[in-house]
Amino acid sequence: MKGSQIPFKKNYILGTSIVLAALVLGLMMVCMVRTYKSYDNTVKVRGLCEKEVPADRVVLRISYSAKDNSLANIRQTIHNNNEVITNLLLAEGFDAEEIKVSSTDYNDQYTWANNVSNISYRYRASQTISIYTDKLDLVRKKQETIETQLVNHDILVDCYADYQFLGLNDIKPAMIAESLENARTAANEFAQNSHSRTGKMRTASQGYFEIEDLDENNPQIKKIRVVTTVEYYLR
Numbered sequence: 001m002k003g004s005q006i007p008f009k010k011n012y013i014l015g016t017s018i019v020l021a022a023l024v025l026g027l028m029m030v031c032m033v034r035t036y037k038s039y040d041n042t043v044k045v046r047g048l049c050e051k052e053v054p055a056d057r058v059v060l061r062i063s064y065s066a067k068d069n070s071l072a073n074i075r076q077t078i079h080n081n082n083e084v085i086t087n088l089l090l091a092e093g094f095d096a097e098e099i100k101v102s103s104t105d106y107n108d109q110y111t112w113a114n115n116v117s118n119i120s121y122r123y124r125a126s127q128t129i130s131i132y133t134d135k136l137d138l139v140r141k142k143q144e145t146i147e148t149q150l151v152n153h154d155i156l157v158d159c160y161a162d163y164q165f166l167g168l169n170d171i172k173p174a175m176i177a178e179s180l181e182n183a184r185t186a187a188n189e190f191a192q193n194s195h196s197r198t199g200k201m202r203t204a205s206q207g208y209f210e211i212e213d214l215d216e217n218n219p220q221i222k223k224i225r226v227v228t229t230v231e232y233y234l235r
């Protein structure tokens with residue numbers, strides 16, 4: 001009898017161990033499934049950051065054209081007009097290094113005409129003089145008066161001011177941080193409404209920085225905008 005009890009005890013212990021091992025493994029599997037299932041719960045939100053900043057540079061472009069039947073005459077006209085415009089800009093308070101005279105664009109009208117008898121002037125020239133400056137107030141004050149003054153010199157021009165902001169790199173880090181903070185706030189609000197908690201960040205993508213005029217009447221004020229998209233785990 002005693003000899004027959006020893007195998008029974010061994011089998012009992014072995015069977016019990018197998019059952020306990022299976023139970024532990026099952027519990028572990030349940031925990032793992034729940035853990036992995038929790039990673040499926042995410043929320044994707046966007047964080048917006050907008051700022052209004054003054055432009056720090058303006059490019060004032062002064063363009064005009066001239067016509068003549070003599071190439072030599074039209075070249076002389078362009079030379080004289082450029083000199084008049086440059087001297088006027090210097091007198092108005094702009095510095096010489098701020099004034100850039102582009103290459104003149106000459107066009108022979110006969111090249112494209114089917115009937116040259118319909119052309120009054122053979123040559124046409126286009127010229128642009130640009131002022132690159134941080135004197136925004138001076139440009140706003142003088143932009144319209146420059147056109148009037150040049151009319152007195154028989155020069156008809158078009159003036160266009162392009163206001164720019166070059167200091168974007170200086171404010172980028174703060175704007176990105178603010179957009180991320182706003183995204184986190186949105187995620188927390190969603191988590192609270194869904195009776196969960198916001199976990200770690202899963203993915204994040206930063207949008208492009210957009211710079212545009214505040215409105216058509218205030219081109220010297222720029223509105224800068226960036227949107228960051230963030231996905232968070234929910235617990």
